[in-house]
Amino acid sequence: MNRIDRLSAILIQLQGKKIVKAAEIAERFDISLRTVYRDVRALQEAGVPIGAEAGTGYYLVEGYHLPPVMFSREEAAALLTGEKLMANLSDHSNKKEFSNAMQKIKAVLRGSEKDFLESLEDNIAVVSRRPPVGDEFPNRFLSDIQHALGKQLIMELDYFALHNETLTKRSVEPIGIIYMSGYWHLIAWCRLRHGYRDFRMDRIKNVAVSADPYDKTRHITLKEYTDRYGDYESKAHVVKIRFPKAFGRRIGDQKFYYGLVEEQTVGECLEMTFLAPCLEWFGRWLLLWGAAPEIVTPVELTEKMQLLATEIKQHYL
Structure with missing residues (x-):
C-alpha cells in the first residue's frame, strides 16, 4: 500500500472509532510506531483536526466528517458475502438491520459496481444445517x-x-x-x-x-x-449412534439440539454423529429411546449408560 492510500485508510480508521491507539494503526498496516507518528503529523499538516491524548490515542475533533466512502469492487463483493452469511447465521433482528445497512451501502456504489453485485447475487449461497426455530423461541434478541x-x-x-x-x-x-x-x-x-x-x-x-x-x-x-x-469443539466428545431408520421421524429436530454434525445411512440404520459437551447429559437423552440406539463410539458413553441404567434399576427395586 502506498503512503497516500495508507493516509486515507488511517483517516477512515480514526472516523470509525472514538479513540484509536497508535499501536492499533501500526498493527493494521504493519508499520512502526515512528511511521504512525509521521503519518498522523502529515494528516494534521494537511488540515485534518486530529487530537491526541497522552497514553490513550488519537481522535478526530467532534464535528469533522469524511465525504461518503466509495467501495472497491472487491470490498463490495466482500460485503455481499457478509450479507449472505448474516441472512443464514444471524437472528431475525440482525438480518433486518444488516439488510437495511446493505441498501445504504449499495446506494453509494458506482454503477459498474452495482451491476457487478447484481450479477454476483445469485452465485453466492450459504447453506445452514440449523433446524427451524419454533414460535415459542422468537430468536430475535x-x-x-x-x-x-x-x-x-x-x-x-x-x-x-x-x-x-x-x-x-x-x-x-x-x-x-x-x-x-x-x-x-x-x-x-x-x-x-x-x-x-x-x-x-x-x-x-x-x-x-x-x-x-x-x-x-x-x-x-x-x-x-x-x-x-x-x-x-476440541473439548466436546465425538459420539456416533446408530438408530433404526424408523426412529428418524420420531427423533425429529431433537438431534440438532444435542449437537448433530453428520447423518448418514448405514445398512438399515441411521448413523448420527454428535459433538456432545457432556456425556452424562447426552446419555440421559439417549435413555429416552430405550434399547433402540447402538453406540458406535466412544466406549466411555457405553460405560456411562451402564451406570445410568443401574441407577434407574436400583431406584425402582
Missing part, C-alpha cells in the same frame, strides 16, 4: 443483547435449559456473544447461579433490557472467558 452489551445494562431472561428442560428467569450481566457450532451464545454473569454462564440464544423465550447499569470492570473480558472455558 441479538440486537437487544448488543444494545445491553454496548451500554453495559443488566438483562432479564426467560431461558429454557435443555439439560433439565425447565424454564427459568435469569438476571444477567452480559460480557459478550459468540457464534459457535451453528448458534449464537450469550456469555454473561448469572446472578441466580453466581457464576459465568453460556446461554444459547435460540433457547431464550423473552428478553428485557433494564435501565440499570452494571460495573463492567468487575468481570473478565470475553477473551479471558474463551481462554479459560473456550476451545469448545
Whole structure:
C-alpha cells in the first residue's frame, strides 16, 4: 500500500472509532510506531483536526466528517458475502438491520459496481444445517443483547435449559456473544447461579433490557472467558449412534439440539454423529429411546449408560 492510500485508510480508521491507539494503526498496516507518528503529523499538516491524548490515542475533533466512502469492487463483493452469511447465521433482528445497512451501502456504489453485485447475487449461497426455530423461541434478541452489551445494562431472561428442560428467569450481566457450532451464545454473569454462564440464544423465550447499569470492570473480558472455558469443539466428545431408520421421524429436530454434525445411512440404520459437551447429559437423552440406539463410539458413553441404567434399576427395586 502506498503512503497516500495508507493516509486515507488511517483517516477512515480514526472516523470509525472514538479513540484509536497508535499501536492499533501500526498493527493494521504493519508499520512502526515512528511511521504512525509521521503519518498522523502529515494528516494534521494537511488540515485534518486530529487530537491526541497522552497514553490513550488519537481522535478526530467532534464535528469533522469524511465525504461518503466509495467501495472497491472487491470490498463490495466482500460485503455481499457478509450479507449472505448474516441472512443464514444471524437472528431475525440482525438480518433486518444488516439488510437495511446493505441498501445504504449499495446506494453509494458506482454503477459498474452495482451491476457487478447484481450479477454476483445469485452465485453466492450459504447453506445452514440449523433446524427451524419454533414460535415459542422468537430468536430475535441479538440486537437487544448488543444494545445491553454496548451500554453495559443488566438483562432479564426467560431461558429454557435443555439439560433439565425447565424454564427459568435469569438476571444477567452480559460480557459478550459468540457464534459457535451453528448458534449464537450469550456469555454473561448469572446472578441466580453466581457464576459465568453460556446461554444459547435460540433457547431464550423473552428478553428485557433494564435501565440499570452494571460495573463492567468487575468481570473478565470475553477473551479471558474463551481462554479459560473456550476451545469448545476440541473439548466436546465425538459420539456416533446408530438408530433404526424408523426412529428418524420420531427423533425429529431433537438431534440438532444435542449437537448433530453428520447423518448418514448405514445398512438399515441411521448413523448420527454428535459433538456432545457432556456425556452424562447426552446419555440421559439417549435413555429416552430405550434399547433402540447402538453406540458406535466412544466406549466411555457405553460405560456411562451402564451406570445410568443401574441407577434407574436400583431406584425402582
